[in-house]
Amino acid sequence: MPNTSARPKHGRRTRRRRRTEDLARDQLVSSSLESAQQCLYSQDYGTAFAHYLLILNLAPVFKDFARESFRFTLFKWAEELDSVGRIQELFDCYEQALGIFPADEVIINSMGEQLFRMGFRDEAAGHFHKALKLRPDYPEARENFYRVANWLVERWHFLMLNDHGRNQKYQQAIQKAVQGGCSTVLDIGTGTGILGMCAKKAGAAEVFACELSKTMFELACEVVAANGMEGSIKILHKKSLELEVPTDIPHRVSLVVTETVDAGLFGEGIIESLIHAWHNLLLPPKSDENEFKEESTTGRVIPAGATVFCMAVECLEIRRHHRLCVTEVGGLSMEAAGGLRSPVSCSSEPDDSTEPYTTERLSRLPGGYTPLTQPFTALNIDFNNVHELEGLSSREVQEICLPVTEEGQLDALAVWFQLHLDEENSLSTGPQEDTCWEQAIYPFHSTVCFVLKPRDELIVEVSCRDAYLRLSSVAVLRDGHKIHLDGGAELKRSGNLVPNPEAELCSALACLQTNHSQSDDFCILECSEMALLNNQEYHQSFCGALNKLISQLKDKNNEQECATSMPVGSPLYVLDVSEGFSLISVIAARQGGVKAFSSVEKNKQQEVLRRLSRSNGISVQHLEFWLNHKEEEQGVLQRPSTEKLWSAIILDCVETCGLIRQKLMEKASLARCLLEEGGRIFPEKVVVYGMLVESDTLLLESAVQGREPTLGFNIAPFINQFTVPVHVFLDFSTLKCRRLSETLELFVLDLMDSNANYTSREVKVQATSAGRLTAVPFWYHIHLDQEISVSTLHQNSHWKQAAVVLQQPLEVLEGDWICLAVKLHESSISISACVANSPLQMD
Structure with missing residues (x-):
């Protein structure tokens, strides 16, 4: 019986074979490393990635040495796979990379970014959270987690709790x-x-x-x-x-x-x-x-059931977000634009491409609102009656007449409900209630206003054809006449004859001014894009700044032509890379001697811009759609031709929600390299302003408050993990708060001069009132040039504001000096605050 406990003996041949295998492996690793570097040099990232996988699997000792190059190769190869739609291969590469570097926070965060872009928000959040656990001070992962947290745990959860x-x-x-x-x-x-x-x-x-x-x-x-x-x-x-x-x-x-x-x-x-x-x-x-x-x-x-209430309202804020309210924008006549409206349709006919309503907190709308009717009951529903639930979508359309109580423009129907939990307990979501719910808004979409008058009756249709509650304003009864709000009219007699029905009817129809030829020619814009079109100050500012720049460049070209006796001839090139629908390219082309390039992508929106160009006397050769010729986003800021540089590049700097756009400074850096001498980026500078405030509202919407458990349950520590420090989509003009300071300058972003920029600064401000400093709302002054600027705080702005909510409120006394440490990382602003006895102590 052999001695099983004896150590195995290795002969000379075995050792020689292992040395040979080690030598072959080392040679393979060495040649693969050389090949990977050559592939990187020739930008063959797919082959380079395969070589790195081989190297790191065969020789893990090279992990630290090759980590940075491997990351770079992975990210570049992922970009290529994404650009050609090879999504499964892209994620396979990330899985292979994480098999080698399972605790690499940079790769984990990058995979989260890919998942988020593809719409896998839950999975993305898990990767961002894991990256933060591995490296709590990793700013990219922290900002990504904050962004995705708003999607995963909506802010109403905090208000509700x-x-x-x-x-x-x-x-x-x-x-x-x-x-x-x-x-x-x-x-x-x-x-x-x-x-x-x-x-x-x-x-x-x-x-x-x-x-x-x-x-x-x-x-x-x-x-x-x-x-x-x-x-x-x-x-x-x-x-x-x-x-x-x-x-x-x-x-x-x-x-x-x-x-x-x-x-x-x-x-x-x-x-x-x-x-x-x-x-x-x-x-x-x-x-x-x-x-x-x-x-x-x-x-x-x-709940056992619900009662739905509705009333008609006049509200400028709702109006300007859902229909075109101006006839001219930046010197352009808008007559040829056709029907422009928001993606919210309160039509009684279901349309899968649109939502039947949007939501607003009526009590916080800038400028307020005016009720034009008394609230009425639109619907009662019993959740304990299955036959009633099943019959809801097949109910006949109900027509309700609302007596008009106040004169005003019809802008929307506002809807809320009372939720009957049982016979004794109910909850109201009405506009006067302090509740976690907003109200549903069904906007009126006519291209012109319709003024309701007392003694009118507004006819509203109520239906639930596709399990949505749908309400639409269809007609008005005025002195016995039925005026259809879609532009038609019919004469009906109620009681006695009207002395002069024809005159009254003509007067009512004149208010509508319906253009039947364009009734079906609708172009859908986002609510923020509609508000942008209605922002006349914004467009007038751009019109003035572009006119100044183009005049200067034309004068320079004329001087050059006189000095050289050679005709310059070529037009000035202007590129508008604003996000979404923008008229700036057409405004630029209208200046004459300009060829403008627009980044508008949707075909119907491009057709609107073409129609506006033709109707405003702009040649079609002077307007092009840049992204029609670009397969990759990286090509957006390329030159218009090999010889010519851009005269002006318009960058969209601020998101509608109130944050700086991601990658703004990188885009500005690239744009500066593509400008001709004397050319400019619009805007040239963005200045961030803020104010110290005490606001319980912001605290309640940002985290579960108080030390007491919610109904005796320990919930706050878990959901508060999804607290984000920046509150977005804020209307500062209607925010419930106490102002503790004057307006102060927080930060400056110079898009034309990279040497003038910084990543952090300290700001000193004196408290004008005593209180708890809970947040710092902020907004922007967008400087198109040294003389012309627009503010995101303006009452007609299409932008909202944002606020940094402090982790711990800070008690301040009137006269205290507050030191704010302001940091900007990419597009994310962070602020911390402390009290000092005097400004000298903070120098």
Whole structure:
């Protein structure tokens, strides 16, 4: 029997074979490394990536040496794969890279960016979060996580959890139902898990919950476990429509609780989910034939139902975001533009390409609003009546007459609801309520205003044809005549004859000025793009600045022509790379002697610009669409020809939400290299201004506040992980706050002079009032040149503002000097604050 414990003996031949293998491997690694470097030099990134994979798998010792080159190769190869649509290969490369560098925060963050661009927000957030755990001070991952957090955990979650009245009413309704015999509960769209935990706390024997969002599902699991209910609440990562008995839950439940309602009540699919629940997940409802049936053997829903209210309003802020309100923009007549409107359509005819409503908090709209009618009941719905739910979409269109109480332009129908949790508890989302819900806005889309007058009756159609609540203003009854708001009219007699019906009818129709030839020629623009078109100050400023620059360059060319006796001849080239729909290229082409290039991509929008050019006397040869000839985004700022540089490049610097656009300074750096002598970037400089404020509103919308648990549950530490320091889409003019300082300059971005820029600075400001410093709202002055600028704080601005919310409020006294440390990393502004006794202490 051989000695199994003896050490194996290696002969001379074995050692020689291993040395030979090592030598061959080293030679292969060496030659592959040389080949990888040659491929990088020739920009053959795919082959270089394959060589690096071979090298690092064969010789892990080279990881530290090759890490930077490997990252660079991966990112460049990923760009190429993305540009040709080879998305699966792109992600395969990232998986291979992470197999070699599983803890490389840069690669993990980059993969998150790719996932986010492809629409995989949950997965992207996981990568950003992992990168931050590996390196907490990694600014790119932190900014990416902040951006994606706004998508994953919408800000209303914080408002909702801070709404103590709402929370208590839901808890009371659930407790009453459970103690009344509803012992098995399903929480649809559980979010943080709070309603399911209320049911368990009330004594429910079994609680199930479902959540479609992966982020919220994982958050709910953490919250439930932290509150000692991990084994007693089953949470499913599924849409409720996919739940089955007994596959997902063992039997039908006696109570469904949900808050899957948006500002328009039905927008989150509550009708479809409740119909499915009644047919598949809930016990049958209590019937009239057996009203004494035990609660535990019947099913019910919380909320039990809702009442929807509506009123007509006049509101300039809504008007300018949904229809064209001006006849001239930057010197261009807009008559030939055709029908321009927002993507929100309140038509009673369903249209998959448009939303039936948008949302606004009426109490915070700049300029306010004027009710033109009294609120009326548009709809009642019983969530415990499955036949009523099923018949909702097939209901006949209801026509309601609203008496007009105030004279004013009809801009929209505003909608809110009262949610009946049970017989005793209800919640209102009305404009006067301090609630986490906004109101639904159904804009009026006529190209011209229609003025309602007292004694008019506004006819509104109400329908639910596609499980959305749809309301549309269709006609006005005025002194017995029916005036159709789509431009037609018919004469109807109600009671006595009108003395002069023809005159009254003609007067009403004159208000409409309908152009039938353009009635079907609609071009859809985003709400912010409509507001931009209506921003006359913005376009007049650009018109003036471009006119000055072009005149200067023409004078220079004339001098050159006189000095050399040679005709210059060629036009000036202007490139507009504004995001979305922009008229700046047409305004530039109108100057004469200019060839303008637009980055507008959509065919219908390009046709609008062509029509405007023709109708304003601009030759089609003077306007081109640059992206039509560019396959890659990197080509946007290339030269118009091999010999000619740009005379002007228009950059879009600020996002509508109030943030600096990403990669702005990189684009500016490239643009400066492509300008002819004397050419300019518009704008040339962006100055950031701010103010110290105390605002409980910003705190409530940014994080769960207070040290007390929410309804006794520990939720705040988990959801507050998704707190972001910058609050966006802010209307500073209507923000509830106390101003603690004067306006101050925070930061300057010089797009024409890179040497003038910095990444951080300290700002000293004196408090004008005592209070808690909770936030620093900020906005921008966009300097087109040294004399002309536009402000994002202007009342007609299409931009919103933003605010940095401090992690910890700072107590300040009147006269205190506050030191703000302001940092800008790419497009992200961060601010920290401290108190000093005097300005000298901060130097």
